Amino acid sequence: MTQPVGIGMIGYAFMGKSHSLGYRDVAAIAPPEVPRPRLVAIYGRDAARLEEARERYGWERATTDWHSIVEDPAVTLVDNAGPNSLHVEPTIAAARAGKHVYCEKPLGPTAADAFRLWQEAEAARVRHMCAFNYRFFPALQLARTLIQSGELGAIHHVRSNFLVSSALDTQRRRGWRDDAAAAGAGALGDLGSHHIDAARFLLGSDPVRASGLTRVAVAQDSAGQAIETDDLFAAILEFDNGAVGVLEASRVAGGHLVTSRIEVDGSKGSLQFSMQALNELRVAGPDRAFRTIPVIRAEDPYQPNWFPAGHPLGWVDTFSHEAMHILGAVAGLHAVAPIGATFRDGYYCAEVVEAILDSSRRRAAVDIAYRNLEAQS
Ligand SMILES: NC(=O)c1ccc[n+]([C@@H]2O[C@H](COP(=O)([O-])OP(=O)(O)OC[C@H]3O[C@@H](n4cnc5c(N)ncnc54)[C@H](O)[C@@H]3O)[C@@H](O)[C@H]2O)c1
Structure with missing residues (x-):
């Protein structure tokens, strides 16, 4: 069994829940060579609702400052499940800090934003995946x-x-x-x-x-x-x-x-x-x-x-397949593309x-x- 991969997540609402459920299933469905996720930290603006989500989905800590996720040495993969405008700055900061990045769709509010995200992730030589779950x-x-x-x-x-x-x-x-x-x-x-x-x-x-x-x-x-x-x-x-x-x-x-x-x-x-x-x-x-x-x-x-x-299977299972896929990619078992x-x-x-x-x-x-x-x- 490989070392767990520390995850830091932006957002705790609809997609925050879906992605959390995806990680939960990895231990049950993934082959042993796929690293297990460690749910290190979750970010949101509303401290009370965030804390409820943290407890419910099993994250270790909650923070109302996304910078603390990007800077956390225990985080290897930053998963951005926040609203579109929040995809840009935290995901770029994460890539610059050497974290692998997994970001909800659409990648950014504009094509220029999406291009910057691609450019920055490539420049940082990190794994990057956009969460188009239909592929799963x-x-x-x-x-x-x-x-x-x-x-x-x-x-x-x-x-x-x-x-x-x-x-x-x-x-x-x-x-x-x-x-x-x-x-x-x-x-x-x-x-x-x-x-x-x-x-x-x-x-x-x-x-x-x-x-x-x-x-x-x-x-x-x-x-x-x-x-x-x-x-x-x-x-x-x-x-x-x-x-x-x-x-x-x-x-x-x-x-x-x-x-x-x-x-x-x-x-x-x-x-x-x-x-x-x-x-x-x-x-x-x-x-x-x-x-x-x-x-x-x-x-x-x-x-x-x-x-x-x-x-x-059900709709929510696409998020488990997606989580298994990005964790396998982070471990170098396969590339993110073409699946x-x-x-x-x-x-x-x-x-x-x-x-x-x-x-x-x-x-x-x-x-x-x-x-x-x-x-x-
Ligand atoms: N893959 C899918 O099937 C799927 C489905 C739904 C949404 N999405 C994508 O997931 C992302 C999140 O969507 P959702 O439906 O989970 O969102 P949501 O509408 O359920 O929740 C958004 C949350 O973010 C908060 N928020 C709004 N602006 C914020 C800001 N500037 N900073 C911090 N928090 C802010 C809101 O208060 C709310 O709690 C979006 O990019 C969306 O396009 C993907």
Whole structure:
């Protein structure tokens, strides 16, 4: 058994809980060569709520000063599960202090922020992973394998929708997601970024042109404060392999709790994934007859880590797979890519988000240009 890896975490709310649960499971599911996490310190602003989270999730200490996490010699990996604007400064400080970095999506409020994060993590020669947890759904890993082995032929379409109704709450109060400077984008950055990254992951190809439309559907919260970020977006993306993407997301889709669907069509077949049936992948070949593969067979990703074949997994388990992956990468057992998203992937996604915003503003299609690190040094 290797030495435990000390973790320092920024944020204790929705993702703070999800990541904490992910670490909790590593001891139960990871092979012995993967280091166990030591939950050293957790950061938040509200001392009372933070202390409750610390105790509940089993962190050793709580702090209302994130610098103390970055400076702690017992911390080897800084996990940033805080709101988007808080991704930038602490993650850069962590990388500069030689800590490995694992940061929630979107990597930063703007593409420039995301590029800086990638640049700094590379310069510091630390491991970096952006927490696009869709990559850790076993069904999407199987989908990627099928696409990249040529089973679907030449890929023509990727299509997705991510629909929720959270912004229709009549008691809604403006939060960081509604603040353009803090969030960057609304439904597009929060929900759409998952599907943009998933499309890149599945196709192994990058969007090069975007036509987008974003809309603020509910302009004020229940107290009359302005909502600045988009409630919905629709986009057409042209990928460098010739595929066409049609993506949409909404937080004002009245009848939806959380609906998240991704479809890919190629010259020889098609596949469909829905988060509501996350243990299944629907696949059709040239016979044009969809069949459902239960992705809980002994040969499917992660199933043997958990239970005998046939026992379904859940959404929260993606965080356990993700925790196991970053800890393995920190120990040098494998690289973060191509299964995990690196900060490069986080930056590429941020450029696509920004291109969609730009296209919507200009009412015109825009080309997407990606910066690379070599050109900067
Ligand atoms: N991977 C996923 O499936 C997934 C799901 C949800 C959110 N996310 C991402 O995770 C991150 C955190 O989102 P969440 O849903 O956990 O957040 P949340 O809205 O549940 O909680 C945010 C917390 O941060 C606090 N906060 C706000 N501004 C702050 C600041 N400047 N400094 C310190 N604290 C501040 C708030 O008071 C709140 O306690 C975001 O980047 C989000 O995009 C990822």
